[in-house]
Amino acid sequence: MIGTVREVTPNVDAGRLLAGAQFIDAFRVATGKQQLDAREACTRMVLHGPRWIDALVRLRNVLVAPFGLKTSGEGAPAPGGLIGLFPVLSETPDRLVAGFDDSHLDFRIVVDVAGDAAGQGVTLTTLVRTNNLLGRAYLTLITPFHKLVARSMMGRIAEPAR
Template identity: 35%
Template sequence: MNAPIFETAIPATSYLHAELAGAHFHDCWLTTLAPHGRTAMEMYLDAVRQTPGWVNALMSLRNSVVALVGLKNLGSLNGLRAGKAAADYRPGDRAGIFKVLRVSDDEVVLGDDDRHLRVQVSVCKVRHEGQDAVAVSTVVHLHGLLGRIYMLPVAPMHKLIVPAVLRRLQRS
């Protein structure tokens, strides 16, 4: 299925909708999916397992550069614990580069805090024009100048990365 992937507002039903106040950056990408019965966590795991190689190369570059200013190495987006089932993830667990913050069948919220920013990502099952869809939302709150500098290259790359990951999810 090659449904369009488009930028939209963060769904009002998403936990992240309430996190928009004061955010420096936020976006949401949505696409319809064939009926599948997967939970939001299963969709997240399917998506990151299929991360394009160029995205992991960018993450590796990011990790090298930010180490110079003392920020943490996040590893790769698809750096998941082998054999761990979606149903076994709980708040506090790591799932790739993020920590699981909230999890339900319809939405998983993941995030990370560093001294320069707080990022939260949601994978939320929604209905769009009568079809099953997934909305991937991101909300970033910055902490000072380092966060602003960090987001200069990250924000435009994010607008390429999320749709590329969603294209892979469409195929799964």
């Protein structure tokens, strides 16, 4: 059903994207006949998400700054620039990989677009590798929010461009 976000079994080469990842999940949404590339799908998801997500990100940045963790937009320049706070690491029309490495954890988001003129779908896969106790604690705390945020952001992809 177009616009319905559902959790799916991840279908990526986790070893190549983020070797040693301890967390991986994926969500998929059908976009119908709307033809998107991976960058447009990611842009709709990240830049046009619900406002409450922006508030959560601002709160997260305030809470993690004392621990020396990266906040939005920090870090080395990305080869593909930034989409929101996500540095783009690699990109083709069908796949965009974004993310960064931090002292507590490393993460990647993978936006895959598949289908044809009759119907297209977008899959968001998240991979996380924790580096220490702080990373494991952080991952445990954010996982319930991550699933809610991912579903909400994915719902924006099927909407017409703004």
